[in-house]
Amino acid sequence: MNIKETFIKNLEFISRHEEDFKIVRDKVVNVCKNPKIEEEYCDGICQKCIHNSREKVDLLVIDSYDGSEHHYRFKGSKNNINNGTNITTQKAMYRELKYFDDNLIGQEAKEDLEYYEKIKELNEYANEFFKKICKDCFINLNSSILPIRFHMFAINFKDILKEDQLGGQFLQQGNQNVVDIYHCYNRNIEEIQSTIRHEILHYSLSMKNYDCGDESAVFWALCKIYDAGAYKEMNNEQQKIYDLFWKYKNEEKHELNFIVRLAGSLDKETVELRNKLI
Numbered sequence: 026m027n028i029k030e031t032f033i034k035n036l037e038f039i040s041r042h043e044e045d046f047k048i049v050r051d052k053v054v055n056v057c058k059n060p061k062i063e064e065e066y067c068d069g070i071c072q073k074c075i076h077n078s079r080e081k082v083d084l085l086v087i088d089s090y091d092g093s094e095h096h097y098r099f100k101g102s103k104n105n106i107n108n109g110t111n112i113t114t115q116k117a118m119y120r121e122l123k124y125f126d127d128n129l130i131g132q133e134a135k136e137d138l139e140y141y142e143k144i145k146e147l148n149e150y151a152n153e154f155f156k157k158i159c160k161d162c163f164i165n166l167n168s169s170i171l172p173i174r175f176h177m178f179a180i181n182f183k184d185i186l187k188e189d190q191l192g193g194q195f196l197q198q199g200n201q202n203v204v205d206i207y208h209c210y211n212r213n214i215e216e217i218q219s220t221i222r223h224e225i226l227h228y229s230l231s232m233k234n235y236d237c238g239d240e241s242a243v244f245w246a247l248c249k250i251y252d253a254g255a256y257k258e259m260n261n262e263q264q265k266i267y268d269l270f271w272k273y274k275n276e277e278k279h280e281l282n283f284i285v286r287l288a289g290s291l292d293k294e295t296v297e298l299r300n301k302l303i
């Protein structure tokens with residue numbers, strides 16, 4: 026078997042699971058033959074460019090996954106190729122096969138696996154964080170019950186249009202609760218982890234029937250402790266509660282669990298006590 030046939034056979038084998046991969050023999054292709062561009066030839070055929078040309082290649086490999094085209098000529102071809110690769114030795118052939126194997130083939134599966142690993146890591150992080158804050162601040166919540174969903178992008182197209190930057194959401198209706206984390210595909214781990222902390226704080230406060238809104242003092246205080254990015258301004262009353270929180274926290278006489286309840290609880294007794302203290 027000559028080099029060309031060996032190359033094709035190997036390429037067919039390593040790309041056997043790739044639907045996007047096409048191998049075409051003896052094909053006329055469009056190329057840019059600008060002599061000034063030697064190494065990196067012009068990929069797209071430039072509009073109305075005098076160097077545009079059509080020439081026959083021994084082999085055309087198309088990867089529609091990343092939109093790339095690869096042109097080959099082999100030993101025994103009539104003319105050399107200046108827009109692609111000449112493969113004349115076994116060594117060159119294997120070098121080329123290795124390139125496909127490393128960089129192009131299986132890319133989709135590799136990306137799927139990477140995403141799966143990323144979500145697994147984020148899910149573990151979320152559960153660990155929830156366990157930690159249950160221990161610190163919400164001692165009688167069951168730290169193993171955390172409803173959380175990870176989305177590649179926003180939950181639906183409407184949300185993408187509405188608020189592109191929406192990193193996550195704590196969704197609540199009656200007794201139904203869930204933490205939604207958005208844009209997990211594109212954002213880096215640290216950024217998503219910050220969203221996770223932010224939304225889980227909402228969830229935990231809500232589960233305790235504490236004030237769980239973005240503009241509440243207890244939410245602000247916990248976001249400061251756990252670096253969870255509070256962003257909605259507090260009103261005057263919440264500001265006073267926030268100051269009370271830090272007064273108690275800095276005194277170091279009370280457990281964090283107690284201070285969180287004092288600042289956040291919505292039950293009548295605690296609210297009355299709090300109002301006396303601020």
Ligand SMILES: [Zn+2]
Nearest residue numbers: 223224227239
């Ligand atoms: Zn929020």
